[in-house]
Amino acid sequence: MADLITTRNTPRADDVYQMLIDVHEGLSKPESDALNARLILTLMNHIGDPEVIRQALALARG
Amino acid sequence: MNKIFEIPLYPYARSADQGAAEPVRHRVVVVGAGPVGLGLAIDLAQQGVEVLVLDDNDKVSFGSRAVCYAKRPLEILDRLGCAAPMVAKGVEWNLGKVFFDTRQVYEFNLLPEDGHKFPAFINLQQYYFEEYLVARVNELRASGAPIELRGRNKLTAIEPADDHVTLSIDTPDGAYRLTTDWLVACDGAGSPVRKMMGLDFVGRVFEDNFLIADVIMEAEFPTERWFWFDPPFNRGQSALLHKQPDNVWRIDFQIGWDIDREDELKPENIDRRLRAMLGEDLRYQLEWSSIYTFQCRRMEKFHQGRVIFAGDSAHQVSPFGARGANSGLQDTDNLAWKLRLILDGTAPESLLDSYDAERIHGAAENILNSSRSTDFITPKSETSRIFRDAVLDLAETHDFARPFVNSGRLSLPCTYDGSPLNTPDELPYGPARSRPGSPCADLPVPGGYLLDRLGGRDAPRFQILAIDAEAPSAFAAHGLACEVIALSSVEAPLVKDRYLGTASGAVYLIRPDQHVAARWPAFDATAVAAALARAIGKEG
Numbered sequence: 001m002a003d004l005i006t007t008r009n010t011p012r013a014d015d016v017y018q019m020l021i022d023v024h025e026g027l028s029k030p031e032s033d034a035l036n037a038r039l040i041l042t043l044m045n046h047i048g049d050p051e052v053i054r055q056a057l058a059l060a061r062g
Numbered sequence: 063m064n065k066i067f068e069i070p071l072y073p074y075a076r077s078a079d080q081g082a083a084e085p086v087r088h089r090v091v092v093v094g095a096g097p098v099g100l101g102l103a104i105d106l107a108q109q110g111v112e113v114l115v116l117d118d119n120d121k122v123s124f125g126s127r128a129v130c131y132a133k134r135p136l137e138i139l140d141r142l143g144c145a146a147p148m149v150a151k152g153v154e155w156n157l158g159k160v161f162f163d164t165r166q167v168y169e170f171n172l173l174p175e176d177g178h179k180f181p182a183f184i185n186l187q188q189y190y191f192e193e194y195l196v197a198r199v200n201e202l203r204a205s206g207a208p209i210e211l212r213g214r215n216k217l218t219a220i221e222p223a224d225d226h227v228t229l230s231i232d233t234p235d236g237a238y239r240l241t242t243d244w245l246v247a248c249d250g251a252g253s254p255v256r257k258m259m260g261l262d263f264v265g266r267v268f269e270d271n272f273l274i275a276d277v278i279m280e281a282e283f284p285t286e287r288w289f290w291f292d293p294p295f296n297r298g299q300s301a302l303l304h305k306q307p308d309n310v311w312r313i314d315f316q317i318g319w320d321i322d323r324e325d326e327l328k329p330e331n332i333d334r335r336l337r338a339m340l341g342e343d344l345r346y347q348l349e350w351s352s353i354y355t356f357q358c359r360r361m362e363k364f365h366q367g368r369v370i371f372a373g374d375s376a377h378q379v380s381p382f383g384a385r386g387a388n389s390g391l392q393d394t395d396n397l398a399w400k401l402r403l404i405l406d407g408t409a410p411e412s413l414l415d416s417y418d419a420e421r422i423h424g425a426a427e428n429i430l431n432s433s434r435s436t437d438f439i440t441p442k443s444e445t446s447r448i449f450r451d452a453v454l455d456l457a458e459t460h461d462f463a464r465p466f467v468n469s470g471r472l473s474l475p476c477t478y479d480g481s482p483l484n485t486p487d488e489l490p491y492g493p494a495r496s497r498p499g500s501p502c503a504d505l506p507v508p509g510g511y512l513l514d515r516l517g518g519r520d521a522p523r524f525q526i527l528a529i530d531a532e533a534p535s536a537f538a539a540h541g542l543a544c545e546v547i548a549l550s551s552v553e554a555p556l557v558k559d560r561y562l563g564t565a566s567g568a569v570y571l572i573r574p575d576q577h578v579a580a581r582w583p584a585f586d587a588t589a590v591a592a593a594l595a596r597a598i599g600k601e602g
Contacts, residue, residue: 037452045462 026057067189070120071196071570074214080238087115091242093217093255098390099248099375100195103144107202107209107400109521120213120245122192125350126276127186129312129385134475135391136180140515144198153305158287160469162454168467171277178504179511185306227368229430246370252377269319270440274330275352277311278348289469291454295338298596300439310349316495323353356380358429364418377425379432382470389428393421399522399574403598408541413599416483424476431471438468485580485593505556513545518574529557531567531584539591554597573597
């Protein structure tokens with residue numbers, strides 16, 4: 001079973017971060033919240049491994 | 063015309079017990095003549111155990127109430143001789159649709175597997191269900207089976223002792239007392255027996271109300287389960303539409319926590335809701351309406367000495383998923399043969415501990431599934447609602463999101479993993495679905511279906527299923543005679559997929575409730591005897 005990647009793994013970090021900010025451009029707070037939820041669900045499905053998701057949730061919860 | 067639930071089906075009649083000088087002793091007394099109590103009584107009586115059912119009423123369930131019955135309970139009811147009229151009367155369905163606002167976002171098909179005698183689900187009003195069970199009770203009684211159903215016999219007090227329970231009962235002719243070896247409380251979520259014993263029933267309360275309107279209407283809707291999240295006619299809430307026999311439609315509106323019950327139940331207010339949902343020119347007749355709230359909770363133990371709890375008295379779930387009556391019948395299926403073996407001295411009283419272990423496992427599974435459905439239907443926080451709506455949004459166009467949609471995970475049979483009665487799996491590469499603890503999967507065999515031949519109808523019968531394997535023609539150990547059923551994968555090809563896997567042959571030990579106790583690649587008398595001992599609570 002795979003572990004959550006917690007080392008640097010995103011090439012072009014600035015570009016990717018800007019994509020995340022830009023996608024919310026012009027949205028109201030409820031629209032942004034809905035987008036974030038859809039995004040999390042989509043990425044969660046992409047990861048697919050419940051154990052990796054569990055580790056990511058724990059990391060985010062702090 | 064009177065509805066069946068308005069007619070006394072088991073009217074009060076004075077019993078000889080009422081004039082007896084000393085309380086008359088019974089083997090088993092069941093309190094409550096609902097689906098669970100009647101199911102248990104029929105099972106016991108078929109096995110020759112003397113059973114008396116007491117109910118404070120004399121009619122079947124008022125209103126439709128439980129309407130959705132799954133395949134496993136139908137298989138159990140078939141063993142009890144009641145399934146045929148239920149399936150004949152019931153409405154079979156496979157397709158479910160989920161709507162969000164005005165859009166259909168998801169559709170599911172129960173896609174029943176081939177080769178089963180019974181459909182995945184039928185819808186049937188609880189009053190019909192109980193009527194057929196009462197008819198079966200009467201049929202058994204007429205044929206001399208030791209079963210009796212006493213209406214308007216209200217239990218008022220119990221005194222448990224080490225080897226019996228004394229009951230005080232109120233009737234239209236006054237009070238009387240009797241004693242019983244075993245008392246089984248099938249008296250519902252509000253169980254008076256549980257209260258009399260001061261036992262806890264703890265869990266989670268859901269702060270929500272649901273309005274049921276069962277209406278009779280000529281409607282064009284297909285026979286499908288339709289579920290709405292946040293529809294225009296019930297903003298911010300959910301709704302359900304489901305067909306029952308006789309053109310009765312179950313309509314269920316979520317209406318929130320802070321409501322005026324009396325006001326909501328006024329026919330003009332129900333009418334307003336129905337017209338908003340189904341159109342202003344709707345023509346219908348309201349058969350039954352009710353407002354319910356629910357909790358998910360269970361008792362810590364399902365029996366205490368000689369008092370046993372089954373069905374809603376022991377565990378309660380939300381209605382989403384059809385897990386109430388369905389799980390209650392799995393309780394009685396589990397309990398009846400154990401009680402019979404204990405009563406006739408074949409098994410130790412400690413066998414009853416396995417009823418707790420197995421059915422608490424079942425209840426925990428049902429409570430988990432039911433709580434999750436409820437959390438999806440009624441999100442408990444703003445964030446929870448945002449995720450719920452995101453799932454529904456994505457589900458419309460993206461298949462990957464559909465498994466997250468939860469409008470009720472429909473009842474599936476419980477596998478007793480980890481049960482003390484199981485012998486560890488000895489069939490390498492055998493199908494996981496038939497591992498020890500599983501309910502046997504049905505399949506066509508020459509002359510009928512496999513489940514027609516399995517299980518104890520007139521006695522708690524253990525059976526040995528020899529599939530493409532050598533076995534003696536009969537086997538007995540520990541006071542139990544086992545019937546041996548030989549099955550060939552040539553005559554019953556589906557047995558490969560459901561019982562053999564990649565094994566060339568297999569021997570299964572099957573319990574009287576059609577669950578697998580043990581399995582091996584070949585017959586070994588010592589191993590089978592040991593598994594049989596374990597399965598009746600006599601270790602090794």
